[in-house]
Amino acid sequence: MNRLLSVKWKEFYSRNKKSGGYLLRKKVCYILYRIIRAILLFGLCFLILQPLMNKISLSFMKERDLYDPTIIVVPRNFTTENYKLVNQLIGFWRAFGNSIGISLLVSVIQVAFCTLVGYGFARFQFPLKRFWFACVVLVIVVPPQTIMSSLYLNFRFFDIFGLITLVTGSTINLQKSIVPYLLLCMTCMGLKSGLYIFLIRQYFRGIPKELEEAAYVDGCGNFNTFIKIMLPDAKPILISCFLFAFVWQWTDAFYSKMFIGNIALISNKLTSISGLLNDYLTSINGTATKASVAYGQMMISTGMIMAIIPLLLLYIIAQKGFVENLSQTGLKM
C-alpha cells in the first residue's frame, strides 16, 4: 500500500515538474475548493435544520429549563408533558383528521382539474391560446388578497344573477361550508392553482408528439389517449404537484380562515395556541392568568412539531422522486 502510494507520488512529482508546477497548483486549488464547498454546504444545511432541531429540543423541556442558562440543547428535565397539553388544548386528533381529509380532497381536485387544463394548453392548438395562457400567468400574479373582499361577500350572500333570491326570498350563506372552496379548486382558482397548471403544461410539452399520434393511428380516442398514454407518463409531475398542493393546503392560513374557518384544522389551531393556553391556565388557577412568553413559545414550538411531523414523513418518503422530477421538468419559457 505504502509502496503504491510512493510510486503514485513519484509519478505525480515528475508530471508536475514537466508541467512547471501547474499540476500541483491545480490540484491544491481543487482540494481547497472542495473543502470550502463542504464547509459552505454544511453551514447552510445547519442553518436550515437548526430551528427545527431547536424546536424539537424545546418541545421536550419543562418550563424551568427555559430559564436555566446552562441548558441550550439537551433538556435536563425530559418530559412529554408539552405534547399532552397541546394535544388537549387544540384537540389534536380531530384537527389532524380534518386537516388530512380536507387537504386530500382539495389537492386531488386541484391536481385533477389542473391536469386537464395543463394538458389542453400543452397539446392543442386553438385560437386565443396565448391570451388564455396569459390569463393563467395573471392568476399566478394577482395576490388573492386583491379579490378576497369581493369573493368573501359573494359567497356570504351567494346568488346567481338574483335567481336564488327570486325563489327563496334571500341569498344563501355559503361562507360556513366548504362548497365555495371546492368550487374554486374545480375551476383552478384555488391556492396556487396557476402554478400547478404552469408546471403540468411544461411537463406535457416535453412528451414527444409521436406517442400521441401513434395512439391516434391505433384508433385511440382523444380522451382515451389522454388517460391511457399521457397520464401514466406524467406521473412524476402529478405526484410533485399533489405533494405541493397537499403541503400548502395543510399549512395554509389564508384560504382556510376565509372559507373553512369553522372546521378545526391544524393550521388555524396553531395560531390560536397561545390564546388557548391562557384560557387553560385561567381555568386552572381560577384567576385570569397569562402564560409567560417563553412558555407560550414552547407550546407553539411543540404544536409546530406536531403539525410538521406528517409533512416530514411524507417528504422523506417522496423526496427522492420529488426533487429529481422537478429538476427534470425542463422549465423553458
Add this chain to the structure above:
Amino acid sequence: MAKKKHKDLRKRKAITGYLYIAPFIIGFLAFMVLPLIESFRMSFSNVLIGSGSGGFVMEFVGLANIKKAFLVDPEFNRFLTDELSKMVIHVPTTLIVSFFMALLLNQSFKGRGMVRAIFFLPVILSSGVLVGLEFDNSLLAGMQDYIKANTNTASITTVLREILSNSNFGTRFLKVVFEIVDGVYDVVIASGIQIIIFLSGLQTISKSMYEAATIEGCTHWESFWKITLPMVSSVILVNMIYTIIDFFMRTDSEMMDKISSTMIAKMDYGFSSAMAWIYFVAVILIIAVFSAIISKWVYYYE
C-alpha cells in the same frame, strides 16, 4: 375535398382544446375577472351590508378610500414603503443566493442527495402559518441575547462588524451588506422553489457545449460567464417574477395582515380593497420595471 377535411380536423382539435381548458376559463371569468372588477369598484365605494334583501350595497364615494389609505391611515404608508424597500434588497439577494446554490447542487459530490433534500425542506416547512409563527419567535431571540449577555464572548462577526463600521469607509454600503448577512436565514428559507427552477434550467444546458468550450481552451470561469449565465438568463426572469410575487404574498407581511384584518375584523371592505389594489398596482409596477431591465439581456437559445 382533402383540404376541407384537414380543416375540420383542426377545428375539432380546437374545440377539444377548449373543452380541456374550459374549467379554467369558467373559473377565470367567474372567480377572477368578476371579483377583480367588483373589488375595484369596492375600492371606490362604501360597502353596506345587510341592507335590502340581505345582500350588500355599494355606495360610490370616489377617491375617499384611497385618500384615507395615503393621508389618514397612520400605518399604511409606512408598511407600503417598508415592504417595497425590503423587497428591493430581498429579490436580488434571493436570486443570487439561489443561483449560487443551484450551481453547487448541480455539481456532483458525496451526499448530494441528502444536501438537496435538506435544501428543499424549506419549501415544505416554511409555508403558510409556519412562517408567521416563526416570524415572531421571541423566545429564540431572547435566549440568544441572554447567552450573549452572560457568556460575554465576542464573536468574530461582531468584531469584524465593529472594525468595518468604524472605518468610515462606505458605511451605507456596509449597512446594506450587514442587513443581508443578518437576513441570510430568511433568504435561504425563501429560496427553495427558486433553486428547483434554476436547477432545471441548468440541466437543460447540454454538456457538449461545455466540452466544446474546454477544447477551445475556455476556463471554468469563462465558460460560466459565456455559457451558463446566458443559457439560464430566461430562467432568471421567471425566477425574479416568482420571487417578487412570493415575497409580496408571504403570510408574515405586515401589509397582508393589515388588509385581511381590516376586512375580517373591522368589516371595512371598501378600505381593504382599496389598500389591496394599491398594493397590487405597486407589485405590477415593480415587476414591469425589473422585467424591462432583465429582458434587455435575456438570451433565448432555440
